[in-house]
Amino acid sequence: MRPSRRRSRGVTETLAATATHAPADADTAFEELYRQSRDDVYAYVAGLLRDRSAAEDVTAQAFERAYRRRRTFKPGRGSRRAWLFGIARNAALDELRRRRRRARLVAEPEDETLVPPHEGAEVALRRAALRSAIAELSPRERELVALKFFAGLSNGELASVLGTSETNAGTRLHRVIQKLRRAMYSSDEPNGEETGW
């Protein structure tokens, strides 16, 4: 076989531009996204569904969907994290819809180990009050708490996931925080009701 002829002469080095959307790059980016977001996605979904096993299923499903669509991600439409949480949200809402069609799941038994015994009584009481306040929120409000505090999304990401403006998302979040503040600090005595995740 004859060696191929050079088309350019005098070239001593070549510069290759980085292919940011090459498949391998998408895989690497997804791997990193998975590592960064696994616990956050689970926490958000569990906070929304309040059912551990369902949350595990939905988390797995969300990552699977995201993995299969990893090449469809468009940076211009938001961050990877917001994109992932959008997928997780759809999966979680689908699960909520399924639950509505089936018989409502019995609430999980309270997890007595959620508050470590070595923590002080004041912390325990405050945490119990917070849990109780979160449990009394509407699902839509609870979702905001889950996205902000459990998943740690920025306000921009939160707006992106909810498909609304950042101002609107901030206003809604602030409203929920006011509710929680009132619930946590308005009464000295906790109502003693605890809700496990």
Place this chain on the structure above:
Amino acid sequence: MMSMGFGQRDTEMPLDPDVERELEAIDHALRGLRVAADLEDIRDLAVEARTDRPAVEPNFGAKLDQWAADGFPRDGRPEAREEPETGSALAGLLERLRSVPPRRLLVSAGAAATFVVAVAVGIGVSDQLGGSDGGSGTVIAPNSAGGPAVDTAEGTPAGSGGGGGSSRAELRLQRDQRANAVPLGDAAPALNAEARAGFASGGRAAHRKVAQNADLVLSTEPQSVRDVADGVVGVVDKYHGFVVSSNVTSGRTSGPRPIPLEGDAAASQQGSGSFELRIPAQNLQAALGDMSGLESAHVTSRTEGTVDITRRFNSAKAHVEELEAKRTSLLNQLEGAFTIEEQDSLTAQLRIVENQLADAKDQLGNVQTRIRLVPVDVEIRGERGVDSGGGGGSWSIGDAFHDAGRVLTVIAGILLISAAVLVPLGLIGAVAWITARAVVRRRREDALE
């Protein structure tokens, strides 16, 4: 508030400064940064909520990590609980479809739809073009005059004088003929062969009365128009027919070539002829055969039609018989009439009946003539370059261009029809897709209510 789709935004409005400050404090608290003293309660709230968030169980975490490391294989999902059985196959299919990028799905769906439409159109086209195979099939011969075009293949080798050129002409015009063809009678195609046999042999179909007609278009070189016209007249004489009307214009054979003109003007420059003939029905096929085989003539199209007029014939005949019976009865009454008034009255009635009888006989005669003598329209076209060898010409480069053009036209037609089907389907699909997305989004949001 109902949320918009992913990536959509409401109009940005500035947040209240206090609200913005508190939200910023939450972000700081979550990142472990310092928070203003008056917002410590918010910091505590954020930290408590973050600390108290649901944590992944180690067992599930390990399974999920492994599944992720394996590239999320479909059969390796870490199951925390049993999936509901109902609709699992459908759910799996939907899940698979969901995982395919929409663009690829659209391309696949479009390709499949195009294929289906192309096959449907192809079948339709082949059905239109492929009717002449086999000896007993019905042949629609081309007819430039746009007249009736029902014909049978028996004994009528369409284009017998034209060979390959005639076949191409048939292909070119068949579709138009199909569209324009008006059957001369309900039973025409089925009856034709039987009726024709009946005429020839007086067999079992002889009691059926069939009116026929025929159109023949012959092409020839302009200088041969006159010869072909003479040949037509000769055939008419030979088979005891007659010419009702004729019009022949001879073509130019010498002198400077005229500037090409459009339509009839151009045709007349090259010579043409038209004949309205009557041929005895029993000689029709032979006469048409002879005319088709005239020297220098090329059959461009040949169309025959039939119509069953048995009812009309029987009706006219019965009317004549009825009037004859009435006349006989009146004559008998007249013989027995005694008074003058009675005789006058009967005579007057007899006159009326005789007039009616004459009319009825005329009608019956017309019907019989229509059956016995077949109207045949013959058109002769003088065209340069017509292959009039009579035995089928050779395939030339011009024919190749013509065929190539024909193929391209058919392809363009298929594409056009495909587009006509696919564009509305695509629009409907797009609307359905948008609606379905909106419904799903709405239902998802409703799950939070």
